[in-house]
Amino acid sequence: MPLAFEQFDLSPYDLVISSSHAVAKGVITGPDQLHISYVHSPMRYAWDLQHQYLSEAGLDRGVRSWVTRWLLHRLRQWDVRTANGVDHFVANSEYIARRIWKVYRREATVIYPPVDVDRFVLRGEKEDFYLTASRLVPYKRIGLIVRAFSELMPEKRLIVIGDGPGMDGLRRVAGRNVELLGYQDDEVLCDYMQRARAFVFAAEEDFGIVPVEAQACGTPVVAFGRGGCRETVVDGRTGVLFAEQSERAVADAVARFERIEDDLDPEVIRTNAERFSTARFRREFSAFVDECWRRFSEQRGF
Numbered sequence: 001m002p003l004a005f006e007q008f009d010l011s012p013y014d015l016v017i018s019s020s021h022a023v024a025k026g027v028i029t030g031p032d033q034l035h036i037s038y039v040h041s042p043m044r045y046a047w048d049l050q051h052q053y054l055s056e057a058g059l060d061r062g063v064r065s066w067v068t069r070w071l072l073h074r075l076r077q078w079d080v081r082t083a084n085g086v087d088h089f090v091a092n093s094e095y096i097a098r099r100i101w102k103v104y105r106r107e108a109t110v111i112y113p114p115v116d117v118d119r120f121v122l123r124g125e126k127e128d129f130y131l132t133a134s135r136l137v138p139y140k141r142i143g144l145i146v147r148a149f150s151e152l153m154p155e156k157r158l159i160v161i162g163d164g165p166g167m168d169g170l171r172r173v174a175g176r177n178v179e180l181l182g183y184q185d186d187e188v189l190c191d192y193m194q195r196a197r198a199f200v201f202a203a204e205e206d207f208g209i210v211p212v213e214a215q216a217c218g219t220p221v222v223a224f225g226r227g228g229c230r231e232t233v234v235d236g237r238t239g240v241l242f243a244e245q246s247e248r249a250v251a252d253a254v255a256r257f258e259r260i261e262d263d264l265d266p267e268v269i270r271t272n273a274e275r276f277s278t279a280r281f282r283r284e285f286s287a288f289v290d291e292c293w294r295r296f297s298e299q300r301g302f
Contacts, residue, residue: 002026002078015293018086021206026082034296036289037086038111041096041206042103043079046072049139056138080104088292090285093207093228109288112231114281115209117273119186120216123194124266129157130222130254131196133189133210134203136164141202141224141245143169148250150175156254159196161189193217198257201229202245208232215239215273218266222253232276236260238269 001023008027010016016033018024021040029035045053050072051060059065080103089108091097097108130149134140143166149158154177160170163183170180184192190213193199199214200222207228211221215238223229225241233239240260242253 002075002082015289017289023079025086026078027085029085032300034088034293035086036088036090036292038090038092038285039096039100039108040092040113042099043075044206046075046079047103048099052139087296088288090288093231095227095231096206111281111284111288112276113207113209114278115212115216115273115276117212117216117277120190120213120273121194122216122218122266122270124218126197126219127195128197129159129195130198130200131159131161131192131214131219132200132202133161133192134201136162136166136170138166139203140166142166143173144202144245144247145200145250146170146174146178148247148254150178152247152251153177153254158200159192161192190217193219197261198222198239198254200250200254202250203227204245205229211239212273212276215269218270220257220261220264220269222250222257232272234272238264238272 005023005026006028010027010029014033016027016029016035018027018037020037022043025037025039054060054065054068059068083104083106089100089106091100091108091110092113094110097110100106100108132142132145134142136142142160146160149156150173154175156177158178160178160180161184174180193214194217196219198220199211201208201211202224204224204227211223211229212232214221221233221239223233223239223241224245225243229241233241235241240253240257242249
């Protein structure tokens with residue numbers, strides 16, 4: 001992939017905007033081109049989450065592990081070198097801005113990504129079930145949520161929406177109080193989000209769009225308090241944050257949520273989600289590009 005992106009001939013363009021979660025920022029540009037890179041994360045599997053990814057992929061020992069580690073070492077070298085070709089970094093959260101500084105030693109302007117909050121309608125009346133929704137891959141930690149409800153909260157109902165390689169594992173650990181609905185279209189997901197008592201989220205995400213979508217429905221969020229959720233969920237006002245990825249922490253957070261549930265206003269929760277609207281993103285990103293282009297043109301004497 002790094003080699004592939006370096007083959008794009010972008011020489012006819014004055015302005016290049018890359019949207020990068022791994023290698024797109026590595027496109028080659030010249031001194032008379034302005035390159036702005038909107039970074040969703042420096043490649044997580046090569047940097048601070050390398051050991052987690054290797055373990056989850058079964059590559060934490062043996063010959064294949066060492067080959068993979070050497071490839072990731074080379075990928076890190078390429079990643080740092082190509083950061084020099086970016087004129088301005090934009091991060092999708094303060095969390096990612098800190099990652100950009102840690103990896104590249106470059107400042108980044110934070111512009112939150114667009115969330116289509118208008119697609120979700122506020123509903124104040126909630127039903128007696130909890131919801132989680134995600135691709136069923138290890139780092140999303142859906143299994144942790146399922147185990148927490150199955151083992152520690154068997155009296156509480158949990159709905160799981162999503163599909164992926166982790167489905168078989170969830171079926172093995174899910175209790176009778178957990179319903180695995182598999183993949184559902186956006187209309188069904190939105191309906192469950194509107195009706196859910198709370199949305200439960202245990203991943204350490206770069207930003208995390210789904211918790212914002214839930215809040216757009218006026219639904220509180222019970223979330224792991226690291227990553228983007230620290231910036232999108234207001235603890236005690238639009239949901240509850242928990243400090244560690246463990247079944248007990250999830251159960252304690254749900255118990256805390258139920259103690260303050262009556263104090264959480266769906267309209268306040270919806271208003272919080274509107275901070276991340278598509279219109280706001282377009283306005284902020286356009287203004288940022290315009291200002292960068294103005295300064296770039298002045299430096300070139302145009």
